[in-house]
Amino acid sequence: MDITLLGTGSPMPDPKRGGPATLVRAGNTTILVDAGRAVVMRLTAAGTLPIFLNAVLITHLHSDHLTDLNDIITTHYIMSQSETPLHIYGPPRTQEVVDATLAALAPDISYRLAHHPDTLTWQPNVVVTEVQPGMSFSVGETKILVGKTNHAPVEPTVSFRIEHDGKSVVLGGDGIPCEALDEICKGADGYVQTVLRADLVSLVKNKRFLDILDYHSTVEQAAQTAQRAGVKKLILTHYVPSIQPGQEEEWRALAAAHFSGEIILGDDLTTTSL
Numbered sequence: 515m516d517i518t519l520l521g522t523g524s525p526m527p528d529p530k531r532g533g534p535a536t537l538v539r540a541g542n543t544t545i546l547v548d549a550g551r552a553v554v555m556r557l558t559a560a561g562t563l564p565i566f567l568n569a570v571l572i573t574h575l576h577s578d579h580l581t582d583l584n585d586i587i588t589t590h591y592i593m594s595q596s597e598t599p600l601h602i603y604g605p606p607r608t609q610e611v612v613d614a615t616l617a618a619l620a621p622d623i624s625y626r627l628a629h630h631p632d633t634l635t636w637q638p639n640v641v642v643t644e645v646q647p648g649m650s651f652s653v654g655e656t657k658i659l660v661g662k663t664n665h666a667p668v669e670p671t672v673s674f675r676i677e678h679d680g681k682s683v684v685l686g687g688d689g690i691p692c693e694a695l696d697e698i699c700k701g702a703d704g705y706v707q708t709v710l711r712a713d714l715v716s717l718v719k720n721k722r723f724l725d726i727l728d729y730h731s732t733v734e735q736a737a738q739t740a741q742r743a744g745v746k747k748l749i750l751t752h753y754v755p756s757i758q759p760g761q762e763e764e765w766r767a768l769a770a771a772h773f774s775g776e777i778i779l780g781d782d783l784t785t786t787s788l
Contacts, residue, residue, distance in 0.1 A: 515540045515681040517704055517749060518785040520556035524754045525578040532556050532782050534579050534752045536685060536706055540678035543654030546586070547571045547674060547685045547706075548579040554589050559783055564590040565598070569653040572604030573663070573687025574671035575611055584615050588622070591638040599639045601653070605670045609642045616640065647672060647694065655679075661698030663689035665729050673698055681788045684745075688752070690731055691739050699743035703788040707736040708752030711765070715754060726754065733765060737772035749786060750779040 516539040521532030533550020537560055546557070546567050557563060564586045573579060583602075590600045602612060616623075616638060626634055643651070647662035647670075661673040665688045675684045675698050683704035686695060699705050712732045718724065731739070733750065740748040748769060757765055762779060769777045778786045 515678055515683060515788040516785055517683055517706065517788065518560050518783060519751050519780070520553060520560060520782060521550045522751045522753055522782050523550070523756065524752055528756045530781065531756055533581050534708065536751065538676055538683060540676065541655040543568050543656050543678065545569050545571060545653060545656065545676060548573055549583040549586050550578055551581040553582040554585045556782055563593060565593045569601045569603060571674050572602065572608055573673065573685065574605060574665060574668055575607055576668060576688065580611065584619060587615060587638055587640055588619060597636040597639045599641045601641050603643045603645050605672050606644050608644050612640055612642050645672060659698060662694035663687055664692040665689040675702065683788060688730055690729060691735050695739060696743050699739060699745055702743065702745050704747045704749055705740050705745040706749040706751060707731055707739070709733045709736050709750050710754035730754065733768040734772055737769040740775065741773045745775060747776045747778060747786065747788065748773050750777070
């Protein structure tokens with residue numbers, strides 16, 4: 515099982531980091547988790563395309579995790595040679611988001627149908643499954659478990675545990691530590707968590723920005739979750755603020771003070787194997 519951090523950025527634009535998105539490759543199954551800005555470009559750089567995705571999983575409906583879902587849908591549609599479905603799994607209201615996206619794309623879709631009447635005769639085939647904590651389902655060769663997370667007041671939010679051939683990875687999405695996250699992470703080979711540096715965020719004297727402190731895990735909290743759950747490898751992403759050149763070891767040391775396993779962080783397209 516290979517995990518690629520397609521986008522390690524946050525809502526704050528960074529020319530070197532795409533928005534939150536993680537690629538999981540397990541055997542012949544390819545799964546995208548979240549679809550932040552630049553995700554299609556990062557998929558291409560990672561050697562794949564939307565048409566090769568078995569599924570897209572959405573942890574929650576914050577805009578930075580969805581910014582380029584429209585590009586996933588459009589590129590899948592343009593490149594498909596038949597009415598191949600694009601499967602999207604996400605929390606309640608995901609269907610609403612997809613319907614609104616398709617409505618926004620309606621002019622473009624009509625132009626393409628008019629331009630290619632002999633070879634393009636179908637609308638985008640997007641199949642949405644809304645999930646709840648406690649559910650499980652299969653995608654390709656993988657089994658996926660859905661967990662609860664705490665990103666209040668954003669409700670609902672979910673985590674995903676992807677299992678394949680004796681290996682497992684948990685995608686925690688945004689949120690703070692909670693018992694449900696500990697439970698779904700228990701014994702996982704990998705745990706991908708979005709994180710911030712509270713010491714650096716606190717230097718910004720802007721109330722709206724400081725509000726992010728109460729619903730995102732710090733580096734230290736993510737490490738503590740991983741340690742409690744017996745995770746083998748902690749994979750950090752969605753850095754707030756962005757990691758600057760030469761700071762990686764500083765961030766890693768903050769996690770290592772609380773977690774005894776391997777710690778992965780880095781630039782977009784960083785890949786690790788489980």
